[in-house]
Amino acid sequence: MAAQLGPRTARIVGPQRRVDERQTPHPRMERGEFGERLRARYWRAPDPLKKIFLGNEADPGNSLPTILREAPEGKVNPVATPVPDPAEMARKIKEIALFLGADIVGITYLDQAYVYSHRARGSAARGTKAGDPIDLPHKYAICLGKAGDYPLYMASPSFISDAEYGRGLTMSAIPTFLLAAYIRQLGYPARSHGYGKYDVIPMPLAVMAGLGELGRHGMLIHEKYGSRLHLSVVTTDLPLGVDHPIDIGVEEFCRSCKKCARTCPSRSITFSDVKDVYNGVEKWRINLVSCYNYKAAIGHNCLYCTTTCCYDKRDTWYHTLTIWLLKRWPLALRPVLVKPLVWLDDLIWGRRPYARARRLGYDSDLDREGCSIPGCKADHKPAHKKRLQRPGRWVQSPLFPNDELRPASPQSNGQHG
DSSP: OOOOGSSSSSSEEOOOOOGGGGGSHHHHHHTTTTOOOHHHOOOOOOSSSHHHHHTTOOOGGGOOOHHHHHHHOOOOOOSSSOOOOHHHHHHHHHHHHHHHHHHHHHHHHHHHOGBBBBBOOOOOTTBBBBBBBBBOOOSSSEEEEEEHHHHHTOOOOOOOHHHHHHHHHHHHHHHHHHHHHHHTTTOOOEEEEEEBSSSSSHHHHHHHTTEEEEETTEEEEEEETTTEEEEEEEESSSSOOOOOOOSSHHHHHHOOOOHHHHHHHTSSOOOSOOEEETTTTEEEOOHHHHHHHHHHHHOOOHHHHHSSGGGGOOOOOOHHHHHHHHSSOGGGGGHHHHHHHHHHHHHOOOOSSOOOOOOTTTTTTTTOOOOOOOTOOOOOGGGGSSSOOTOOOOOTTTSSSTEEEEOTTTTTOOOOO
16 A cells, blocks of 8 residues: 555554454454353344344344345356446445445545455355455455444443444345446456455445544544444456545544543553554554453443544534634644544533434333343443543453453553454
8 A cells, every 4th residue: 555545543554364253342242252152142132123234133024134144145257347447436435335325425435455265154155165265356346334323322321222223234234235246247346345244344444435444432533423433345357446444533633632542441442552563554453352341231222432532423513614624723833723623522512412303113221231241230330420530540461361450551541452
């Protein structure tokens, strides 16, 4: 990759190896490597909406993600549509993707470093099995994003916020599946990579496609939707013009803001200004073990880092103006601009945003499962009523067995995930 086109928040500083999907968090969780409690929580879905979106404990015919995941790849039209202008074709493909239901679209070259080396799950319909090596020679990656509903995310953790999260995942798979089918009808090979069926790592591809920048909390940040995006990818050989990484001020904002670190109930997000280098990329990394174990303890997805992020707020005139200023403000002066913006965000939305949601028979203040530790009778406060985190507090490190607690490093704050 050309150095001048590299992203600022996740700089490529060394060689990158391909990642085995079997060693990524969800497959490891399914195998029980993060503890039996978390594995059991993942597969036990007491809520009907959660069942149809996650596919857990539901008949496969009642779960659209399961149906799409098992669908065989369609045949390629033997008569290819001529593409005299790749840039014009890219514009058309983006319009098609938005029409099919995506909220944002970007295109980049398919870097083989972001293709998994081996798959974690197999599919009888597609003739694959877990552990198969992945060969994906496509040239381009079309990155799609589907945004979640911010007011319902603010009700996290609850059944209604879980339902919205699952709905977003499911809805993100539909335009991805349809876009790949459309490109095959044009006469070019294409493969969809969506919820539960990824041969590629979507986040770095989305960064390279100009959809946003990587934040302190380890997620993509888009200038309009923040990090409440479900990402999917279509890889293809259809000739396309490509986009490039963008700068929307995330580097300076995340370095100064740290709201996600202060509000994270599991202390999984680092306060450190020093980034880690992992697999050739310099970036902030989160503690995945403590993050996932917290979800197991509360029985819900936790979306505090998403709802707290200043970029995630509703698309209002002052939000648009702020992004406009950040993109045009001189780099050296951005920290001066960030501090008053964070103060205003705290004033308008709160230091740890939460909004009660009562919809579809759910009440986010009443449907919490509570602590899952056997015999525990403590009256636990909801996370949004607890005190904010501070730098240097004890953290849970996946480098030590049995969830043993160790003091945070002044360099990394114990974040190794």
